[in-house]
Amino acid sequence: MTDAKTTELPTVRLRPKAEARAIRHGFPWVYSDELVTDRRTRALRAGTIARLEDAERRALGLVAMNTGSRIIARMLDRDAEADIGPAWFDARLSRALELRERLFDAPYYRLIHAEADGLPGVVVDRFGDAAVIQPNAAWAEERLDDIAAALMRITGVTTVIKNGTGRARGLEGLPEETRLLAGALDGPVPVPMNGATYLADLLGGQKTGLFYDQRPNHAFAARLAEGARVLDVFSHVGGFGLAALAAGAASALCVDGSQAALDLAADGARASGTIERFDARKGDAFAVMEALADDGAQFDLVVCDPPAFAPSKKALDAGLRAYERVARLAAPLVAPGGYLGLCSCSHAADLTRFRNASARGIGRGGRRGQLLHTGFAGPDHPMLPQLAESGYLKALFFRLAP
Numbered sequence: 114m115t116d117a118k119t120t121e122l123p124t125v126r127l128r129p130k131a132e133a134r135a136i137r138h139g140f141p142w143v144y145s146d147e148l149v150t151d152r153r154t155r156a157l158r159a160g161t162i163a164r165l166e167d168a169e170r171r172a173l174g175l176v177a178m179n180t181g182s183r184i185i186a187r188m189l190d191r192d193a194e195a196d197i198g199p200a201w202f203d204a205r206l207s208r209a210l211e212l213r214e215r216l217f218d219a220p221y222y223r224l225i226h227a228e229a230d231g232l233p234g235v236v237v238d239r240f241g242d243a244a245v246i247q248p249n250a251a252w253a254e255e256r257l258d259d260i261a262a263a264l265m266r267i268t269g270v271t272t273v274i275k276n277g278t279g280r281a282r283g284l285e286g287l288p289e290e291t292r293l294l295a296g297a298l299d300g301p302v303p304v305p306m307n308g309a310t311y312l313a314d315l316l317g318g319q320k321t322g323l324f325y326d327q328r329p330n331h332a333f334a335a336r337l338a339e340g341a342r343v344l345d346v347f348s349h350v351g352g353f354g355l356a357a358l359a360a361g362a363a364s365a366l367c368v369d370g371s372q373a374a375l376d377l378a379a380d381g382a383r384a385s386g387t388i389e390r391f392d393a394r395k396g397d398a399f400a401v402m403e404a405l406a407d408d409g410a411q412f413d414l415v416v417c418d419p420p421a422f423a424p425s426k427k428a429l430d431a432g433l434r435a436y437e438r439v440a441r442l443a444a445p446l447v448a449p450g451g452y453l454g455l456c457s458c459s460h461a462a463d464l465t466r467f468r469n470a471s472a473r474g475i476g477r478g479g480r481r482g483q484l485l486h487t488g489f490a491g492p493d494h495p496m497l498p499q500l501a502e503s504g505y506l507k508a509l510f511f512r513l514a515p
Contacts, residue, residue: 123163125154125178125186126170133167136174136188139499141228143176143186155180159286160255164193177233177252181286187233187250197256202263205231210267213239213493221304222493223325224268229497234281235260238321240302240313243272245321246294249281261294272296274315280424291316301377303384307331308359310384311350312377319349319374326490327352327418330456330508333486334416335360337452337510341413344368344405344446346398346439351378351391353416353454358387362414367393368401402442415443416454421505423459432459433470440474444482449515453482460505467507475511482511 127133131147143165148154157163157178165173165186172193176186189197209230213222224230224244225237234250237260244264248254254277261273277290293316301312304323313322331353338357345354348367355378358365365387367378375393382391394401398419417439423432440455447453453475457467464487475482488508496504 122175123153123157123161124166125149125157125163125176126166127168127173129168131168133173135499136165136167139497141188141233141497141500142184143188145180145183145185148185150180150185154178159251162189162197162252177250179251179285182251182284184284187228187252189233189252199259199263202256202259203267206263206267212495216492219305220268221306221325223491224264224493226494227503228500229495229503232260234285236321237264238323238325239268239270240304240315240322242270243274243296243298243302243315244268244270245274245276245315247276247279247321249279249285249287251285251287254285254287257294265295270296272298274298276315276321279320301380307335307356308385309351309355309387310381311352311355312380312384313350314373314377317373318377319371323350324352326458326494326506327456327508328491330454330488331356333488333508333510334414334452334454337414338362341451342411342448344412344415346402346415346417346443347419348378348393349374349418351381352418354378354391355381355385355387357414358382358390359385362390364390364392366412367391368398369393369395370397371395399438399442402446406442406445410446411448411451412446413448413451414454415447415451416456417443418454418456418458418508421459422457423462426461429461429466432462433466436462436467437470437474437477440471441478442474444475444478444480444513447480447513449513451513452485453511453513454508455511456506456508458506460502462507463501464507468509471509471511475513480513482513484509485512486510 159179174191236247273295304311315322335356339361343357343365354365354367382388422435490506
């Protein structure tokens with residue numbers, strides 16, 4: 114791959130009424146209606162690196178272009194003379210690695226969290242000697258080999274997987290593809306976290322195989338779990354359930370629509386030495402909660418961690434109704450004086466809206482409670498303060514009245 118610096122880069126320019134101040138103050142995106150899109154600009158291949166100028170032709174930095182996306186340009190470097198080559202990638206990876214090594218004593222974490230780590234549209238999760246890259250922007254797809262090479266140089270990982278799935282790639286006009294880029298993989302990878310062992314399927318699992326963002330919320334739930342009967346709804350590979358069992362829960366029932374995920378949860382319970390207290394139930398989460406209520410089942414701790422019901426502003430109203438429904442169905446399953454955890458990974462549903470929807474649902478489920486704790490993603494998922502989308506995860510823990 115030719116370095117961006119070795120050829121003359123094209124120049125793109127903001128429209129006169131575009132808000133250059135936001136870009137100068139750290140906002141990382143330029144929308145399609147903010148850029149002059151003449152014939153030359155429209156002809157730029159997706160992933161092209163260009164120099165961005167304001168309407169007065171003052172340099173703002175280097176951007177990655179995709180004229181087929183609403184986010185037409187993503188800021189790569191505020192130095193318009195930067196060289197987007199191997200040393201540049203090494204520097205970004207090194208800075209991210211230094212933070213994670215300070216935070217964690219074992220190499221299991223999110224290493225790159227997109228814009229917040231200076232690699233827009235790129236996610237990298239590390240699983241010991243293996244890592245999964247999600248190139249969710251056209252420029253990252255174009256420079257995937259460079260990213261993977263820097264990743265191996267800087268971290269020493271020997272196995273690298275590309276996970277090219279998800280809504281973000283569709284918005285960029287990118288195809289779905291998951292494949293092994295380097296090394297070998299002979300099955301799910303064991304991941305130690307919060308006293309439990311999880312099994313992450315890096316090639317066939319959801320997203321990168323494990324949700325590291327919930328680690329601190331798993332830990333908080335575990336503090337409530339000693340001796341408790343636990344229900345983990347939308348459990349995936351047993352995120353909350355396995356942490357609760359490791360903390361001494363009397364039992365944990367994991368509910369998910371994927372049998373493959375539940376099989377991994379069971380394998381994790383077995384690896385953790387807690388399989389005798391583990392159970393699983395496959396099915397639609399809403400239907401399972403209704404069936405449990407009909408059976409009169411109750412639990413001391415119920416946690417619901419659904420997928421993003423409001424992935425965009427257009428889906429917000431329907432998403433909030435879905436979050437309210439989750440809370441309404443979950444609340445009656447909580448034993449008197451027990452605990453209810455409700456989570457949202459929808460960036461369009463801000464904390465206030467999500468909290469209000471959850472409280473309405475609890476009330477309509479015939480319960481009242483006190484909000485004990487509000488949790489967010491762990492520090493390996495840093496926020497870019499100028500980009501609200503990077504602060505997507507919310508977790509609310511309630512104690513419900515007897």
